[in-house]
Each structure stands twice: as structure tokens, then as C-alpha cells.
Amino acid sequence: MPSLKEVKNRITSVMSTQQITKAMKMVAAAKLRRSQDRITQIRPFAQKLSSLLKNLSAAQSNMDGDNWYSVVREEKKILIIAVSSDRGLCGSFNTNVMKGVLRLIEEKYTAQYAKGNVTILPVGRKATEFFSKRKFPIITDYTTLYAKLTFENASNAVEHVIASFKEGKFDKVELVYNEFKNVATQILRTEQVLPILAPETTADSNANQVDYIYQPDQEEIITGLIPKSLKVQFFKALLDSNAAENGARMTAMDKATDNAGELLKQLRLTYNRTRQAAITKEILEIVGGAEALKSS
Template sequence: MASLKEVRNRIVSVNSTQQITKAMKMVAAAKLRRAQDNIIQMRPYAQKLGEMLATVSSGSERGSDSPFKKARPVEKVLMVLVTSDRGLCGAFNTNVIKAAMAHINANYADLARRGNVEVLAIGKKGAEGMARRGFKVTTTFQHLFMKLSFVEVKEAAEYIMDAFAQGRYDRVDLVFNEFKNVATQIIRTEQYLPIADSPNNTQTGRTNINYIFEPEEEKIVNELIPKSLKIQLYRAVLESNASEHGARMTAMDKATDNAQELLKELRLVYNRTRQAAITKEILEIVGGAEALV
């Protein structure tokens, strides 16, 4: 049985840990509120911009001329993983890495064996996880979450777009956590490049509509496509940011509850150990008194 001093030290240690997890939960809750507001405001804008792009592209004779819509035989793939820079958020990062591995094994297993699947990580944990699994991490944008803004994410989007336009990659896929609520995050795997034609346009027959463009058609398409790609990546980063804070809040809440349960057990052990020590001392005194008699 542990001594009273050992049990007492463990109680102090667990109590300190509980205070830390409580503080982290409160910080995550405050950040989550702001992140949740940002993504709620961004979703309608991103959705409408995507619909606008699909509409213009379906009625445009020049939409297919964009370098971001040209499909090539897939020989080299870039996986873009959106994770966090820090841990202590449950299975948040692990789920993204597992989803990326499952996607690679299902679609690019042969390319991966030849080393033709590379990773671009937004967040340090994704870079570390994929590097441990033997994948080449081309670059890591670890600074994005320190000061999250569209300007910062735009740099990552432009890097990806330039690499695709130059032919360094034939396919770019995006893996991230989509925020649903505090306790639930949904893993999304989306084709980022080349831009896929929307199936809705074919179903609704929008391709037969004649549009009047002002300014000229080519200028509108060439401006909308890069803008839409940047917004798409920005939305994914905002989704992941809100999901991270929700996952960390949930994880710290569970950790606080577990610490409370552990404290109850330790205090019970402490009281039993203390009672046993007192009983032992009483028996020793009684035994010494009887020996004197």
C-alpha cells in the first residue's frame, strides 16, 4: 500500500492537472464561439460563390480553358491535410490522418508505392503524422492558426494553384474536419483540383442557357475560378479551426471529469491509509501498555 505522503502528493498533482484542464476548457469555449461565428458567416458566401462559378462555367465557352479545370492523367498527387498545430484535442488530428491514409490506399496505392503522393500540411500535427508514415511533406503552413485570416490562407491556396498549373501535380485532394457541433466533427475528403463539373448543372440543363456577360466572358471566368478556389480552402480552414476548438473543449471536459473521479478514489485511498496508520499506532500503544503490566 502507498504511503500517506505518496497518496497526498498524487492528490495535489491530480488537483493541479484538473485546474489546468478546466482553464483549457474555458479558453477553448471562448475561442470556439468566435470560430463558430466565423464559419457560420462564411458558409453561405462560399456556397453562393460556388453556385455562381458553376453557373458561369456551364454557360461559358471559355470555362474549360482555365488551367484549373484541365484534367490530366493522374501521375502525381498532392494531399492537403488541415490539422492543428497543438494536441490535447482528442482524436481530432488522428482522424484526419487516418482518413487521408484510407483515401490514399483506396485511390492512389500504386502511386504511393512509387513515391508520387506528396503532402501539404496546414498544421504541424498533420505534417508530423504523415512524415512518420513515410510520405514526403512538401511544405507546412504552421503560421496560419496563429493569426487566422483570408490573407494568410490565400498564400497557401496560391501555392497549391501555382503547383497544379505548372504541372507538378495532376490531382489535389483536400482532407479536413467539418464542424457540426461541439461534440461532432465530420471528416471531409474533397477534390480540390482540377475543378470538377457540378452534376447539378447537367441535371437542370443550365448548359443550354445563353448568358450576357459584362465585362467580357473570359475576364469573369478567369477571376471567379481563382477566387472560388481560395474561398474553398479558407472555408476548409475555418471549419477545421472551429472543429479543433470544439474537440479540445470536449476533450478537456472529459479530462476534468476523469480527474474528479480519480480524486475521489485517491481521497478514499488516503482516508483508508490514514485510518490504517492510526489503528496500527493504537494497537502498538495498547500492546506496549499490556507489556508494562
């Protein structure tokens, strides 16, 4: 049985940890409100723009210009954008992203990985550390996007990806991130960024297909709008991941606080039992000494 001092020291340590987890939960809750407002505002716009992007990309195939945004090449070199967080203590948030990327490589790009043709563009320090240790080719220019999460900084990363795809450095670009659903739920998403997928052709989609009127010029509008749409989709993914991270951290710290409370109950019970045992031992020693004096 541990000594009273050991149990008391452990109680003090757990109480300090509980105070930290409570504070972290409150900070995560405050950040979650702001990040949730941002993703709620941009999500309808991004979804509508994504639908428009696919329709415009399909329409571009009818033009005489070079439709390199949608050109499907042999998948020799792959770029995977892995969106994680900068810090831990957020449950399985980062682990899900890493496992998602590894599963994607195993299921679709095993041959390319064997040849060293799978490159990772990590967003967030956790993804950078994970894939660096496993000797993946990585692009580290945009690791710290969360330090200042703005549309301008996200646009710079997308411009780099678009230029690399156009120059033939990569034949396909995939994006893996956590989508925010609610405080307790994050959904792992894997989306193809480039080449742009054409909308699925069904009887209903053909019936509802929009015939756009272009002014002043079809090619100029499409080639200008597609990069902007890609930037919005990427920025939306970053905001989704940021909100999901704060939700995951809030949930993890809430559970950690509850677990600390349960542990404190057990430690206090152990402390009382140990203290009672010590008192009982002292009484027995006194009684034993008194009996010894009587017999003498």
C-alpha cells in the same frame, strides 16, 4: 497499500492537473465563440460560391479559351492538403485527419504512393510532424497558417497550388479537413480541389440551371472568378477546421476535468482508508504494549 504521503502527493498533483484542464476548457470556449462566428458568417457565401464555381467551370468548357481548371489528366502526381492543428490535447481531432489521408491513399492512390508521387501539403504542426516522420514528400511553406489565419495568407497557399497544377507538377489536388458541426461533433471531409468537378447532371439540375449573362466578357469574368472562389473554399475549410479544433479541445478538457474529479474521489477515499488503517495499527500497538506490561 501506499503511504499517506504518497496518496497526499498524488491528490495534490491531480488537483493541479484539474485546474489546468479547467483553464484550458475556458480558453477553448472563448476561442470557439470567435471561430464559430467566423465560420457561420462565411459558410452560406462559400456554399453559394461553390455552386457558382461548378456552373462557371462547366460553362467555360464551351469557350474557345483553355479550360485548364477543369481539365482531367492521367492521375500520375497527387497533392493532398492535410489540415490539422498546431497543438494537441484535442481528442481524436488530429488523428482523424491523419487516418483520413492514409485511408485516401490506400483506397485511391496506392500506385502513385509506391512511386513516390503522393505529396502532402500540411497545414498545422501536427500534420507536418506526422508525415515528416513517415518520409512523405511534403511542402512546408504553409505549415504555420494558423499563427495568423487571414484570407490573404490562405490565398497565398491556393495560388501556389493553382500554379503547380497549371504547370503540371500535380494532376490532382485533394483536401482533407475536419468540418465543424457542433461542439461535440466534427465531420471528416475529403474534397477535390483541382480539377474542378462539373455539377452532377440530373433532370432537376437541368431544369434549374442558370443561364448567366456575362458583362463585359465571359472568359475574363470566369478566369478571374474561379481562382477567387477556390481561395474562399480553402479559407472556409481552414475556418471550419479551426472551429472544430476548439470544439474538440473544449470537449476533451471537459472530460479530462470530470475524470480528474472522479480520480480525486477515489484518492481521497484511499487516503482516509490508509489514515484509518494507520490509526488502527497505532492503537493495536499501544494495546499490545499495555498487555505486555500487565503480563510482566
